[in-house]
Amino acid sequence: MTIPRAAKTLRRTRIQEEKEEQILEAALDVFSASGFRGSTIDQIAEVAGMSKPNLLYYFRTKEAMHRALIDRVLYTWLEPLRAFDAEGNPETEIRSYIRRKLEMARDFPRESRLFANEVLQGAPHIEDELKGPLKELVDEKAEVIRAWAKAGKIVKCDPYHLIFSIWSTTQHYADFDVQVRAVLGQEHSGEGRFEDAARFLEQLFIGGLRPDPLGG
Amino acid sequence: MTIPRAAKTLRRTRIQEEKEEQILEAALDVFSASGFRGSTIDQIAEVAGMSKPNLLYYFRTKEAMHRALIDRVLYTWLEPLRAFDAEGNPETEIRSYIRRKLEMARDFPRESRLFANEVLQGAPHIEDELKGPLKELVDEKAEVIRAWAKAGKIVKCDPYHLIFSIWSTTQHYADFDVQVRAVLGQEHSGEGRFEDAARFLEQLFIGGLRPDPLGG
DNA sequence: TGTAATGTTTACCAATCGGTCAAATTATCC
DNA sequence: GGATAATTTGACCGATTGGTAAACATTACA
Numbered sequence A, B: 001m002t003i004p005r006a007a008k009t010l011r012r013t014r015i016q017e018e019k020e021e022q023i024l025e026a027a028l029d030v031f032s033a034s035g036f037r038g039s040t041i042d043q044i045a046e047v048a049g050m051s052k053p054n055l056l057y058y059f060r061t062k063e064a065m066h067r068a069l070i071d072r073v074l075y076t077w078l079e080p081l082r083a084f085d086a087e088g089n090p091e092t093e094i095r096s097y098i099r100r101k102l103e104m105a106r107d108f109p110r111e112s113r114l115f116a117n118e119v120l121q122g123a124p125h126i127e128d129e130l131k132g133p134l135k136e137l138v139d140e141k142a143e144v145i146r147a148w149a150k151a152g153k154i155v156k157c158d159p160y161h162l163i164f165s166i167w168s169t170t171q172h173y174a175d176f177d178v179q180v181r182a183v184l185g186q187e188h189s190g191e192g193r194f195e196d197a198a199r200f201l202e203q204l205f206i207g208g209l210r211p212d213p214l215g216g
Numbered sequence C: 001t002g003t004a005a006t007g008t009t010t011a012c013c014a015a016t017c018g019g020t021c022a023a024a025t026t027a028t029c030c
Numbered sequence D: 001g002g003a004t005a006a007t008t009t010g011a012c013c014g015a016t017t018g019g020t021a022a023a024c025a026t027t028a029c030a
Helices: A014-038 A041-046 A054-059 A062-083 A091-106 A111-122 A127-152 A159-175 A177-184 A190-208 B005-010 B016-038 B043-046 B052-056 B061-081 B089-105 B109-120 B127-150 B159-175 B177-183 B190-208
Strands: none
Touching: A014 A041, A014 A054, A014 A062, A014 A111, A014 A190, A014 B016, A041 A054, A041 A062, A054 B159, A062 A091, A062 A111, A062 A127, A062 B061, A062 B159, A091 A111, A111 A159, A111 B109, A111 B159, A127 A159, A127 B177, A159 A177, A159 A190, A159 B159, A159 B177, A159 B190, A177 B089, A177 B127, A177 B159, A190 B190, B016 B043, B016 B052, B016 B061, B016 B109, B043 B052, B043 B061, B061 B089, B061 B109, B061 B127, B089 B159, B089 B190, B109 B159, B127 B159, B127 B177, B159 B177
Protein backbone atom coordinates (compact mmCIF):
# COMPACT_ATOMS: atom_id res chain seq x y z
CA MET A 1 0.00 0.00 0.00
CA THR A 2 1.11 3.53 -0.66
CA ILE A 3 2.26 5.30 2.45
CA PRO A 4 0.67 8.62 3.23
CA ARG A 5 2.41 11.41 1.41
CA ALA A 6 3.13 13.32 4.58
CA ALA A 7 5.58 10.62 5.58
CA LYS A 8 7.26 10.80 2.21
CA THR A 9 9.56 13.56 3.29
CA LEU A 10 11.03 11.53 6.12
CA ARG A 11 13.43 9.83 3.78
CA ARG A 12 13.70 10.83 0.14
CA THR A 13 14.35 8.34 -2.59
CA ARG A 14 16.70 8.85 -5.49
CA ILE A 15 13.70 8.85 -7.78
CA GLN A 16 11.96 11.41 -5.64
CA GLU A 17 14.84 13.81 -5.86
CA GLU A 18 15.17 13.39 -9.59
CA LYS A 19 11.49 13.75 -10.33
CA GLU A 20 10.94 16.68 -8.02
CA GLU A 21 13.88 18.39 -9.67
CA GLN A 22 12.38 17.66 -13.08
CA ILE A 23 8.99 18.96 -12.03
CA LEU A 24 10.26 22.18 -10.48
CA GLU A 25 12.33 22.86 -13.57
CA ALA A 26 9.24 22.47 -15.73
CA ALA A 27 7.16 24.47 -13.28
CA LEU A 28 9.67 27.31 -13.49
CA ASP A 29 9.27 27.29 -17.24
CA VAL A 30 5.52 27.43 -17.13
CA PHE A 31 4.83 29.64 -14.11
CA SER A 32 7.39 32.23 -15.20
CA ALA A 33 5.80 32.41 -18.63
CA SER A 34 2.13 32.55 -17.68
CA GLY A 35 1.85 33.39 -14.00
CA PHE A 36 0.12 31.20 -11.45
CA ARG A 37 -3.44 31.55 -12.65
CA GLY A 38 -2.51 31.33 -16.28
CA SER A 39 -0.55 28.11 -15.86
CA THR A 40 -2.06 24.64 -15.88
CA ILE A 41 -0.91 21.41 -14.34
CA ASP A 42 -1.24 19.74 -17.72
CA GLN A 43 1.24 22.20 -19.23
CA ILE A 44 3.75 21.55 -16.50
CA ALA A 45 3.26 17.81 -16.77
CA GLU A 46 3.88 17.96 -20.49
CA VAL A 47 7.04 20.04 -20.14
CA ALA A 48 8.24 17.75 -17.37
CA GLY A 49 7.56 14.77 -19.60
CA MET A 50 5.31 12.91 -17.23
CA SER A 51 1.64 12.22 -16.73
CA LYS A 52 -0.49 14.57 -14.68
CA PRO A 53 -1.32 12.05 -11.95
CA ASN A 54 2.33 11.19 -11.72
CA LEU A 55 3.20 14.83 -11.20
CA LEU A 56 0.46 15.11 -8.60
CA TYR A 57 2.03 12.19 -6.81
CA TYR A 58 4.99 14.43 -5.97
CA PHE A 59 3.12 17.68 -5.44
CA ARG A 60 -0.44 17.28 -4.28
CA THR A 61 -1.67 20.59 -5.63
CA LYS A 62 -0.74 23.35 -8.03
CA GLU A 63 -0.27 25.59 -5.03
CA ALA A 64 2.19 23.16 -3.47
CA MET A 65 4.29 23.17 -6.63
CA HIS A 66 4.29 26.90 -6.79
CA ARG A 67 5.21 27.23 -3.16
CA ALA A 68 8.06 24.74 -3.44
CA LEU A 69 9.35 26.63 -6.44
CA ILE A 70 9.21 30.00 -4.71
CA ASP A 71 10.92 28.61 -1.63
CA ARG A 72 13.71 27.12 -3.68
CA VAL A 73 14.34 30.23 -5.75
CA LEU A 74 13.81 33.05 -3.28
CA TYR A 75 16.97 32.58 -1.24
CA THR A 76 19.21 32.55 -4.30
CA TRP A 77 17.38 35.51 -5.70
CA LEU A 78 18.26 37.69 -2.74
CA GLU A 79 21.89 36.63 -2.72
CA PRO A 80 23.25 39.75 -4.49
CA LEU A 81 21.62 42.10 -2.02
CA ARG A 82 22.88 40.00 0.87
CA ALA A 83 26.39 40.33 -0.52
CA PHE A 84 26.13 44.10 -0.28
CA ASP A 85 28.92 44.92 2.16
CA ALA A 86 28.83 47.74 4.68
CA GLU A 87 32.61 47.66 5.07
CA GLY A 88 33.31 47.95 1.37
CA ASN A 89 33.79 51.02 -0.75
CA PRO A 90 30.42 52.50 -1.76
CA GLU A 91 31.30 52.93 -5.40
CA THR A 92 32.61 49.40 -5.89
CA GLU A 93 29.77 47.92 -3.81
CA ILE A 94 27.10 49.61 -5.88
CA ARG A 95 28.94 48.83 -9.07
CA SER A 96 29.19 45.15 -8.28
CA TYR A 97 25.61 44.99 -7.04
CA ILE A 98 24.45 46.31 -10.39
CA ARG A 99 26.73 43.83 -12.17
CA ARG A 100 25.48 40.91 -10.16
CA LYS A 101 21.85 41.84 -10.65
CA LEU A 102 22.37 42.22 -14.38
CA GLU A 103 24.09 38.86 -14.54
CA MET A 104 21.11 37.30 -12.82
CA ALA A 105 18.74 38.97 -15.25
CA ARG A 106 20.80 37.49 -18.07
CA ASP A 107 21.38 34.04 -16.62
CA PHE A 108 18.15 33.50 -14.69
CA PRO A 109 15.42 35.37 -16.52
CA ARG A 110 12.80 32.79 -15.64
CA GLU A 111 13.39 33.28 -11.95
CA SER A 112 13.05 37.02 -12.41
CA ARG A 113 9.81 36.63 -14.32
CA LEU A 114 8.45 34.19 -11.77
CA PHE A 115 8.65 36.88 -9.10
CA ALA A 116 7.61 39.63 -11.46
CA ASN A 117 4.46 37.74 -12.37
CA GLU A 118 3.74 37.06 -8.76
CA VAL A 119 4.27 40.61 -7.52
CA LEU A 120 2.54 42.12 -10.51
CA GLN A 121 -0.57 40.14 -9.73
CA GLY A 122 -0.66 41.27 -6.14
CA ALA A 123 1.78 38.78 -4.61
CA PRO A 124 -1.02 36.59 -3.24
CA HIS A 125 1.42 33.76 -2.49
CA ILE A 126 4.49 35.62 -1.25
CA GLU A 127 3.11 38.48 0.79
CA ASP A 128 4.67 37.09 3.95
CA GLU A 129 8.09 36.80 2.36
CA LEU A 130 7.91 40.39 1.16
CA LYS A 131 6.84 41.84 4.49
CA GLY A 132 9.17 39.57 6.44
CA PRO A 133 12.58 38.47 5.18
CA LEU A 134 12.71 40.85 2.24
CA LYS A 135 11.79 43.94 4.21
CA GLU A 136 14.25 43.06 6.94
CA LEU A 137 17.08 42.58 4.48
CA VAL A 138 16.30 45.83 2.70
CA ASP A 139 15.98 47.70 5.99
CA GLU A 140 19.41 46.47 6.96
CA LYS A 141 21.04 47.48 3.70
CA ALA A 142 19.22 50.79 3.67
CA GLU A 143 20.92 51.60 6.94
CA VAL A 144 24.29 50.92 5.34
CA ILE A 145 23.50 53.28 2.49
CA ARG A 146 22.23 55.92 4.87
CA ALA A 147 25.48 55.68 6.80
CA TRP A 148 27.47 56.15 3.61
CA ALA A 149 25.46 59.24 2.82
CA LYS A 150 25.92 60.62 6.31
CA ALA A 151 29.66 60.09 6.02
CA GLY A 152 29.65 62.02 2.77
CA LYS A 153 30.77 59.02 0.76
CA ILE A 154 27.76 59.28 -1.50
CA VAL A 155 25.17 61.96 -2.02
CA LYS A 156 22.32 62.23 0.46
CA CYS A 157 19.41 60.28 -0.96
CA ASP A 158 16.58 57.96 -0.02
CA PRO A 159 18.19 54.52 0.29
CA TYR A 160 14.95 52.62 -0.32
CA HIS A 161 14.27 54.31 -3.62
CA LEU A 162 17.89 53.77 -4.56
CA ILE A 163 17.47 50.04 -4.03
CA PHE A 164 14.17 50.05 -5.92
CA SER A 165 15.81 51.78 -8.84
CA ILE A 166 18.61 49.23 -9.02
CA TRP A 167 16.10 46.40 -8.86
CA SER A 168 13.88 47.84 -11.53
CA THR A 169 16.58 48.87 -13.99
CA THR A 170 18.38 45.55 -13.87
CA GLN A 171 15.40 43.22 -13.73
CA HIS A 172 13.91 45.14 -16.61
CA TYR A 173 16.26 43.26 -18.93
CA ALA A 174 14.79 39.94 -17.84
CA ASP A 175 11.15 40.85 -17.28
CA PHE A 176 10.69 43.07 -20.33
CA ASP A 177 13.12 41.24 -22.54
CA VAL A 178 10.84 41.08 -25.58
CA GLN A 179 10.23 44.80 -25.40
CA VAL A 180 13.93 45.55 -25.05
CA ARG A 181 14.68 43.38 -28.07
CA ALA A 182 11.85 44.89 -30.08
CA VAL A 183 13.04 48.43 -29.43
CA LEU A 184 16.73 47.73 -29.91
CA GLY A 185 16.04 45.89 -33.14
CA GLN A 186 17.70 42.75 -34.32
CA GLU A 187 21.14 44.30 -34.68
CA HIS A 188 21.47 45.26 -31.02
CA SER A 189 19.57 42.39 -29.44
CA GLY A 190 22.59 40.11 -29.05
CA GLU A 191 24.08 39.33 -25.68
CA GLY A 192 26.04 42.55 -26.02
CA ARG A 193 23.02 44.44 -24.77
CA PHE A 194 23.84 43.34 -21.24
CA GLU A 195 27.30 44.87 -21.50
CA ASP A 196 25.81 48.08 -22.87
CA ALA A 197 23.26 48.10 -20.08
CA ALA A 198 25.93 47.53 -17.47
CA ARG A 199 28.03 50.37 -18.82
CA PHE A 200 25.10 52.74 -18.87
CA LEU A 201 23.75 51.82 -15.46
CA GLU A 202 27.12 52.09 -13.78
CA GLN A 203 27.59 55.48 -15.37
CA LEU A 204 24.14 56.56 -14.23
CA PHE A 205 24.36 55.36 -10.67
CA ILE A 206 27.97 56.22 -9.99
CA GLY A 207 27.48 59.64 -11.50
CA GLY A 208 24.14 60.19 -9.84
CA LEU A 209 25.38 59.18 -6.41
CA ARG A 210 28.73 60.94 -6.46
CA PRO A 211 28.89 63.09 -3.33
CA ASP A 212 28.25 66.75 -3.75
CA PRO A 213 31.73 68.36 -3.83
CA LEU A 214 30.35 71.24 -1.78
CA GLY A 215 29.55 68.81 0.94
CA GLY A 216 25.86 69.80 0.91
CA MET B 1 -33.73 39.49 -36.34
CA THR B 2 -30.29 40.34 -35.04
CA ILE B 3 -28.09 41.84 -37.70
CA PRO B 4 -24.62 40.39 -38.14
CA ARG B 5 -22.24 41.85 -35.64
CA ALA B 6 -19.85 43.04 -38.30
CA ALA B 7 -22.38 45.63 -39.35
CA LYS B 8 -22.79 46.81 -35.80
CA THR B 9 -19.88 49.19 -36.07
CA LEU B 10 -21.38 51.09 -38.97
CA ARG B 11 -23.37 53.23 -36.63
CA ARG B 12 -22.98 52.98 -32.88
CA THR B 13 -25.90 53.46 -30.57
CA ARG B 14 -25.89 55.19 -27.22
CA ILE B 15 -26.22 51.84 -25.50
CA GLN B 16 -23.30 50.42 -27.43
CA GLU B 17 -21.01 53.20 -26.35
CA GLU B 18 -22.05 52.97 -22.74
CA LYS B 19 -21.80 49.22 -22.55
CA GLU B 20 -18.51 48.96 -24.42
CA GLU B 21 -17.11 51.58 -22.09
CA GLN B 22 -18.37 49.60 -19.10
CA ILE B 23 -16.89 46.40 -20.42
CA LEU B 24 -13.48 47.83 -21.24
CA GLU B 25 -13.33 49.39 -17.81
CA ALA B 26 -14.02 46.01 -16.23
CA ALA B 27 -11.63 44.29 -18.62
CA LEU B 28 -8.89 46.68 -17.58
CA ASP B 29 -9.52 45.72 -13.97
CA VAL B 30 -9.33 42.02 -14.64
CA PHE B 31 -6.67 41.76 -17.34
CA SER B 32 -4.30 44.06 -15.47
CA ALA B 33 -4.67 41.98 -12.34
CA SER B 34 -4.37 38.50 -13.82
CA GLY B 35 -2.93 38.75 -17.31
CA PHE B 36 -4.67 37.49 -20.40
CA ARG B 37 -4.51 33.77 -19.73
CA GLY B 38 -5.31 34.15 -16.07
CA SER B 39 -8.43 36.21 -16.70
CA THR B 40 -11.84 34.81 -17.45
CA ILE B 41 -14.80 36.24 -19.30
CA ASP B 42 -16.97 35.44 -16.31
CA GLN B 43 -14.81 37.61 -14.07
CA ILE B 44 -15.02 40.51 -16.47
CA ALA B 45 -18.76 40.05 -16.85
CA GLU B 46 -19.21 40.11 -13.10
CA VAL B 47 -17.12 43.24 -12.66
CA ALA B 48 -18.95 44.88 -15.55
CA GLY B 49 -22.23 43.94 -13.93
CA MET B 50 -23.70 42.10 -16.87
CA SER B 51 -24.24 38.56 -18.02
CA LYS B 52 -21.58 36.73 -19.96
CA PRO B 53 -23.62 36.34 -23.15
CA ASN B 54 -24.49 40.01 -22.97
CA LEU B 55 -20.83 40.89 -22.77
CA LEU B 56 -20.10 38.57 -25.67
CA TYR B 57 -22.70 40.43 -27.67
CA TYR B 58 -20.38 43.43 -27.68
CA PHE B 59 -17.07 41.61 -27.96
CA ARG B 60 -17.27 38.27 -29.67
CA THR B 61 -14.21 36.79 -28.02
CA LYS B 62 -11.87 37.29 -25.11
CA GLU B 63 -9.15 38.19 -27.63
CA ALA B 64 -11.34 40.90 -29.16
CA MET B 65 -11.86 42.48 -25.76
CA HIS B 66 -8.18 42.39 -24.99
CA ARG B 67 -7.28 43.86 -28.33
CA ALA B 68 -9.80 46.67 -28.04
CA LEU B 69 -8.44 47.46 -24.60
CA ILE B 70 -4.82 47.53 -25.78
CA ASP B 71 -5.71 49.72 -28.72
CA ARG B 72 -7.53 52.18 -26.54
CA VAL B 73 -4.82 52.44 -23.92
CA LEU B 74 -1.61 52.28 -25.95
CA TYR B 75 -1.78 55.72 -27.49
CA THR B 76 -2.31 57.44 -24.16
CA TRP B 77 0.39 55.38 -22.61
CA LEU B 78 3.02 56.67 -25.00
CA GLU B 79 1.96 60.29 -24.58
CA PRO B 80 4.73 61.27 -22.14
CA LEU B 81 7.47 60.02 -24.43
CA ARG B 82 5.85 61.78 -27.37
CA ALA B 83 5.92 65.01 -25.40
CA PHE B 84 9.68 64.72 -25.04
CA ASP B 85 10.87 67.84 -26.82
CA ALA B 86 14.07 68.13 -28.83
CA GLU B 87 14.04 71.92 -28.59
CA GLY B 88 13.71 71.99 -24.85
CA ASN B 89 16.38 72.08 -22.21
CA PRO B 90 17.70 68.56 -21.54
CA GLU B 91 17.52 68.84 -17.78
CA THR B 92 13.97 70.11 -17.69
CA GLU B 93 12.85 67.69 -20.42
CA ILE B 94 14.21 64.68 -18.56
CA ARG B 95 12.88 65.98 -15.29
CA SER B 96 9.40 66.43 -16.62
CA TYR B 97 9.46 63.10 -18.43
CA ILE B 98 10.23 61.39 -15.14
CA ARG B 99 7.48 63.41 -13.43
CA ARG B 100 4.94 62.55 -16.08
CA LYS B 101 5.81 58.86 -16.04
CA LEU B 102 5.58 58.78 -12.26
CA GLU B 103 2.23 60.50 -12.37
CA MET B 104 0.98 57.89 -14.78
CA ALA B 105 2.27 55.12 -12.53
CA ARG B 106 0.33 56.73 -9.69
CA ASP B 107 -2.85 57.61 -11.57
CA PHE B 108 -3.05 54.74 -14.05
CA PRO B 109 -1.47 51.72 -12.40
CA ARG B 110 -3.86 49.32 -14.12
CA GLU B 111 -2.78 50.48 -17.53
CA SER B 112 0.83 50.00 -16.55
CA ARG B 113 0.16 46.51 -15.25
CA LEU B 114 -1.82 45.62 -18.34
CA PHE B 115 1.25 46.19 -20.49
CA ALA B 116 3.60 44.73 -17.92
CA ASN B 117 1.61 41.51 -17.84
CA GLU B 118 1.51 41.39 -21.58
CA VAL B 119 5.23 42.04 -22.12
CA LEU B 120 6.23 39.82 -19.25
CA GLN B 121 4.42 36.91 -20.82
CA GLY B 122 6.11 37.37 -24.15
CA ALA B 123 3.90 40.08 -25.66
CA PRO B 124 1.97 37.58 -27.79
CA HIS B 125 -0.71 40.16 -28.57
CA ILE B 126 1.30 43.36 -29.00
CA GLU B 127 4.47 42.27 -30.73
CA ASP B 128 3.61 44.34 -33.79
CA GLU B 129 3.03 47.47 -31.73
CA LEU B 130 6.40 47.04 -30.02
CA LYS B 131 8.37 46.50 -33.20
CA GLY B 132 6.44 49.16 -35.09
CA PRO B 133 5.12 52.34 -33.50
CA LEU B 134 6.98 51.95 -30.21
CA LYS B 135 10.36 51.30 -31.78
CA GLU B 136 9.92 54.19 -34.19
CA LEU B 137 9.02 56.60 -31.41
CA VAL B 138 11.95 55.48 -29.29
CA ASP B 139 14.34 55.66 -32.25
CA GLU B 140 13.26 59.23 -32.82
CA LYS B 141 13.71 60.28 -29.19
CA ALA B 142 16.98 58.41 -28.94
CA GLU B 143 18.29 60.63 -31.72
CA VAL B 144 17.34 63.69 -29.70
CA ILE B 145 19.21 62.41 -26.70
CA ARG B 146 22.22 61.50 -28.78
CA ALA B 147 22.29 65.03 -30.16
CA TRP B 148 22.20 66.46 -26.65
CA ALA B 149 25.15 64.29 -25.71
CA LYS B 150 27.05 65.29 -28.82
CA ALA B 151 26.46 68.93 -28.01
CA GLY B 152 27.84 68.36 -24.55
CA LYS B 153 24.53 69.19 -22.88
CA ILE B 154 24.45 65.84 -21.14
CA VAL B 155 27.04 63.17 -20.62
CA LYS B 156 27.72 60.74 -23.46
CA CYS B 157 25.60 57.69 -22.88
CA ASP B 158 23.48 55.08 -24.64
CA PRO B 159 20.12 56.79 -25.22
CA TYR B 160 18.17 53.53 -25.47
CA HIS B 161 19.30 52.29 -22.11
CA LEU B 162 18.58 55.71 -20.69
CA ILE B 163 15.00 55.47 -21.88
CA PHE B 164 14.73 51.90 -20.57
CA SER B 165 15.95 53.02 -17.18
CA ILE B 166 13.39 55.80 -16.97
CA TRP B 167 10.64 53.41 -17.98
CA SER B 168 11.65 50.75 -15.51
CA THR B 169 12.24 52.99 -12.50
CA THR B 170 8.97 54.86 -12.88
CA GLN B 171 6.71 51.97 -13.87
CA HIS B 172 8.15 50.00 -10.99
CA TYR B 173 5.91 51.99 -8.66
CA ALA B 174 2.82 50.78 -10.49
CA ASP B 175 3.84 47.27 -11.47
CA PHE B 176 5.54 46.27 -8.23
CA ASP B 177 3.35 48.35 -5.97
CA VAL B 178 2.71 45.61 -3.42
CA GLN B 179 6.42 44.97 -3.09
CA VAL B 180 7.19 48.66 -2.71
CA ARG B 181 4.54 48.95 -0.01
CA ALA B 182 5.72 45.82 1.75
CA VAL B 183 9.32 47.01 1.88
CA LEU B 184 8.52 50.60 2.83
CA GLY B 185 6.19 49.45 5.58
CA GLN B 186 2.88 50.95 6.50
CA GLU B 187 4.32 54.25 7.66
CA HIS B 188 5.88 55.13 4.29
CA SER B 189 3.29 53.58 1.98
CA GLY B 190 1.12 56.67 1.73
CA GLU B 191 0.87 58.68 -1.43
CA GLY B 192 3.98 60.51 -0.29
CA ARG B 193 6.07 57.69 -1.68
CA PHE B 194 5.55 59.10 -5.17
CA GLU B 195 6.99 62.43 -4.11
CA ASP B 196 9.94 60.67 -2.49
CA ALA B 197 10.45 58.61 -5.62
CA ALA B 198 10.28 61.70 -7.81
CA ARG B 199 12.85 63.48 -5.69
CA PHE B 200 15.20 60.53 -5.76
CA LEU B 201 14.85 59.79 -9.44
CA GLU B 202 15.36 63.38 -10.48
CA GLN B 203 18.45 63.52 -8.30
CA LEU B 204 19.71 60.27 -9.81
CA PHE B 205 19.11 61.09 -13.43
CA ILE B 206 20.04 64.76 -13.36
CA GLY B 207 23.19 63.95 -11.42
CA GLY B 208 24.03 60.91 -13.48
CA LEU B 209 23.58 62.71 -16.78
CA ARG B 210 25.28 65.98 -15.89
CA PRO B 211 27.90 66.59 -18.55
CA ASP B 212 31.47 65.83 -17.61
CA PRO B 213 32.99 69.24 -16.67
CA LEU B 214 36.21 68.18 -18.38
CA GLY B 215 34.26 67.85 -21.60
CA GLY B 216 35.30 64.22 -22.00
C1' DT C 1 -48.46 53.10 -32.31
C1' DG C 2 -46.60 49.48 -34.87
C1' DT C 3 -42.62 47.25 -36.29
C1' DA C 4 -38.05 46.35 -37.29
C1' DA C 5 -33.65 46.67 -35.21
C1' DT C 6 -31.24 46.28 -31.10
C1' DG C 7 -30.26 44.38 -26.70
C1' DT C 8 -30.68 40.74 -22.93
C1' DT C 9 -31.38 36.32 -20.84
C1' DT C 10 -31.81 31.34 -20.07
C1' DA C 11 -30.27 27.17 -21.20
C1' DC C 12 -26.83 24.88 -23.03
C1' DC C 13 -22.36 22.99 -25.39
C1' DA C 14 -17.73 20.72 -25.83
C1' DA C 15 -13.23 21.38 -23.98
C1' DT C 16 -10.36 22.07 -20.26
C1' DC C 17 -9.55 22.77 -15.44
C1' DG C 18 -7.59 20.83 -10.80
C1' DG C 19 -7.67 16.67 -8.68
C1' DT C 20 -8.94 11.48 -7.23
C1' DC C 21 -8.86 6.51 -7.39
C1' DA C 22 -7.72 1.89 -7.93
C1' DA C 23 -5.20 -1.01 -10.54
C1' DA C 24 -0.89 -2.00 -12.69
C1' DT C 25 3.97 -1.55 -12.76
C1' DT C 26 8.58 -1.00 -11.02
C1' DA C 27 12.20 -0.56 -7.51
C1' DT C 28 14.08 -2.01 -3.02
C1' DC C 29 15.67 -4.94 0.37
C1' DC C 30 15.93 -9.22 2.99
C1' DG D 1 13.47 -14.55 -5.63
C1' DG D 2 9.72 -13.05 -3.10
C1' DA D 3 7.52 -9.65 -0.22
C1' DT D 4 6.84 -5.00 0.36
C1' DA D 5 7.11 -0.33 -0.55
C1' DA D 6 7.34 3.17 -4.15
C1' DT D 7 5.97 4.74 -8.55
C1' DT D 8 3.12 5.18 -12.71
C1' DT D 9 -0.98 4.95 -15.38
C1' DG D 10 -5.74 5.27 -17.39
C1' DA D 11 -10.18 6.18 -16.38
C1' DC D 12 -12.78 9.26 -14.26
C1' DC D 13 -15.00 13.34 -11.36
C1' DG D 14 -17.35 17.79 -10.70
C1' DA D 15 -16.35 22.58 -11.64
C1' DT D 16 -15.03 26.03 -14.75
C1' DT D 17 -13.60 27.48 -19.23
C1' DG D 18 -14.79 30.17 -23.81
C1' DG D 19 -18.54 30.42 -26.55
C1' DT D 20 -23.43 29.49 -28.91
C1' DA D 21 -28.66 29.26 -29.96
C1' DA D 22 -32.77 30.88 -29.61
C1' DA D 23 -36.39 32.90 -27.10
C1' DC D 24 -37.48 37.11 -25.03
C1' DA D 25 -37.41 42.18 -23.98
C1' DT D 26 -36.49 46.74 -25.17
C1' DT D 27 -35.49 50.63 -27.98
C1' DA D 28 -35.64 53.69 -31.93
C1' DC D 29 -37.97 55.45 -35.60
C1' DA D 30 -41.50 55.97 -39.28
